[in-house]
Amino acid sequence: MINYIKNLKANYTASALICMVVGTVLIIWPATSTQVVCMVLGGVLLIYGIIQIVLYLIARERTLYLQGMLMLGIIFGVVGAWILLRPDMIIRAVPVIVGLIIIMHGIHNVAQAFDLKRMSYDRWWLALIFGMLTVLLGGVLVRNPFTVVNTVVRVIGAFLIYDGISDVWIISRVFKTKKDREMIIDAEAVEVEEP
Numbered sequence: 001m002i003n004y005i006k007n008l009k010a011n012y013t014a015s016a017l018i019c020m021v022v023g024t025v026l027i028i029w030p031a032t033s034t035q036v037v038c039m040v041l042g043g044v045l046l047i048y049g050i051i052q053i054v055l056y057l058i059a060r061e062r063t064l065y066l067q068g069m070l071m072l073g074i075i076f077g078v079v080g081a082w083i084l085l086r087p088d089m090i091i092r093a094v095p096v097i098v099g100l101i102i103i104m105h106g107i108h109n110v111a112q113a114f115d116l117k118r119m120s121y122d123r124w125w126l127a128l129i130f131g132m133l134t135v136l137l138g139g140v141l142v143r144n145p146f147t148v149v150n151t152v153v154r155v156i157g158a159f160l161i162y163d164g165i166s167d168v169w170i171i172s173r174v175f176k177t178k179k180d181r182e183m184i185i186d187a188e189a190v191e192v193e194e195p
Contacts, residue, residue: 012171013171015167016165016167016171017168018164019160019161019164019167020161020164022157022160023156023157023158023159023160023162023163024157025157026153026154026156026157026160027154027157027158027161030150030153030154030157031150031153033153034091037094038083038087038090039084039087041080041083041090042080042081042082042083042084042090043080045076045077045079045080045083046076046077046080046081046084047080048077048080049072049073049074049075049076049077049078049079049080050077051073052069052070052076052077053070053074053077055073056069056070056073091152094152094156095141095152096141098138098156099139099140099141099142100138101138102138102159102160102163103138103142104138105134105138105163105167106132106133106134106135106136106137106138106163107135108131109127109131109134109166109167110128110131110132110135111131112127112131112170112174113127113128114128116170116173116174116177119177121177127169127170127174130166130169131166131170133162133166134162134163138159140159141155
């Protein structure tokens with residue numbers, strides 16, 4: 001159980017650190033970051049589409065499943081090519097997608113805040129504020145009030161850094177409180193024999 005908790009904490013921390021690193025990269029190189037993301041996404045979808053089309057063409061039996069995968073391959077290939085040709089259209093959707101991800105993170109942080117409250121952690125309300133602020137920041141991105149692409153990307157970067165930092169703090173409080181509670185339970189379970 002202890003190893004599981006340690007692995008869970010390590011995974012959460014790694015995820016938060018990745019958010020901070022990606023956020024920093026987006027702030028420093030906004031234009032390059034968006035172009036790279038669009039090119040990679042478009043390229044992956046196009047390659048996947050081509051692979052599905054080739055698999056259908058070389059198949060001996062053209063089953064209903066393969067026909068479905070062919071349709072999927074054609075759709076993914078067209079979308080991939082469209083992204084490569086018109087990356088500006090995808091860049092406009094990026095704030096909404098990232099905003100939704102940040103909102104989900106914030107909701108998870110709010111749930112963790114209530115976990116801290118159940119575990120009698122005095123400052124559980126701080127985690128609740130961080131979680132609610134994360135949801136609010138995600139909502140700002142979904143509403144997308146920014147028009148300049150570089151500004152949008154930098155704002156996303158700043159929000160990701162904040163999300164990572166708040167995650168690290170909330171995670172450290174949750175696991176510290178759980179550890180303290182387990183130590184109290186273990187201490188209560190020890191029986192002392194009278195001489």
